[in-house]
Amino acid sequence: MTGFARAAGTTGAVQWLWEIRTVNGRGLDIRVRVPGGFEAAGEAARAALSKALARGQCQLGLTLTRPDTAARVRIDEALLADLAASVARVPRPAGIAPATLDGLLSVRGVVEIEAEGPADPDALNRDLVDGAQALVADLVAARRTEGASLHAIVGGQLAEIARLTQAAEDCPARRPEAVRARLQASIAALTDGTGLDPDRLHQEALLLAAKADVREELDRLRAHGAAANDLLAAGGAIGRRLDFLAQELGREANTLCAKANDIALSRIGLDLKAVVEQFREQVQNVE
Numbered sequence: 001m002t003g004f005a006r007a008a009g010t011t012g013a014v015q016w017l018w019e020i021r022t023v024n025g026r027g028l029d030i031r032v033r034v035p036g037g038f039e040a041a042g043e044a045a046r047a048a049l050s051k052a053l054a055r056g057q058c059q060l061g062l063t064l065t066r067p068d069t070a071a072r073v074r075i076d077e078a079l080l081a082d083l084a085a086s087v088a089r090v091p092r093p094a095g096i097a098p099a100t101l102d103g104l105l106s107v108r109g110v111v112e113i114e115a116e117g118p119a120d121p122d123a124l125n126r127d128l129v130d131g132a133q134a135l136v137a138d139l140v141a142a143r144r145t146e147g148a149s150l151h152a153i154v155g156g157q158l159a160e161i162a163r164l165t166q167a168a169e170d171c172p173a174r175r176p177e178a179v180r181a182r183l184q185a186s187i188a189a190l191t192d193g194t195g196l197d198p199d200r201l202h203q204e205a206l207l208l209a210a211k212a213d214v215r216e217e218l219d220r221l222r223a224h225g226a227a228a229n230d231l232l233a234a235g236g237a238i239g240r241r242l243d244f245l246a247q248e249l250g251r252e253a254n255t256l257c258a259k260a261n262d263i264a265l266s267r268i269g270l271d272l273k274a275v276v277e278q279f280r281e282q283v284q285n286v287e
Helices: 039-052 077-089 101-105 121-170 176-190 198-211 215-234 239-259 263-283
Strands: 003-011 014-023 028-033 056-065 071-075 111-115
Touching (some): 003 121, 014 121, 028 039, 039 056, 077 101, 121 215, 121 263, 215 239
Parallel strands (some): 028 056
Antiparallel strands (some): 003 014, 014 056, 071 111
């Protein structure tokens, strides 16, 4: 869900710049900051983002600048000439200095400073809306690029979860005869070699094996992994559903570790928990 994009342009004497940053979020949160008077362009950008994105916190900003050369000076030469001629015709009283150029230029209307602006405010608004559309397109492209990388990472993690699930399935420690052997060794250590009735030993081994059976957990791990792979294949806004499946995978991995009655199966369960946690962290970045 992370991304960054920028779009810039010039309309008349106005330079404009759109920038957007997105980070992870549970829902879609769009915050727009534009100068006063340009709220319509901001709302158009917000609408474009709402259509293109489903999740993430978005910070969208618009900056407008006018170059220092955007002001020009205009001298009304005809008015200046008339003033000079009029002053020359007026008799100058004693003690009065003759008119100077700087004095004539200070007369109101002779010199005008014009600040350039967009010839057409509508043209600026259209350019801003078009720039916002281009900005959203660039952002979506950036997020798709990141999504392609995440697809490979998450797919690899799901493959590792499937491999570890199969390793737990094939673990010899799950078999009743292995449970019986461990139970027999424990009893022998506690009773100084005096054995237990074989039939009773077999019954106890079966009970322990039943209590430690992780068949349901393995089946659910496979089902959740298959569902996650289906979501990856379908595409779209799948982040929330992947997050839910990550929680379910973690729950089953925890139960498998709790039921493990052998160090080999415990190690597989711990490895499984580690990969599921990595999977859960990555899907937080998926829209």
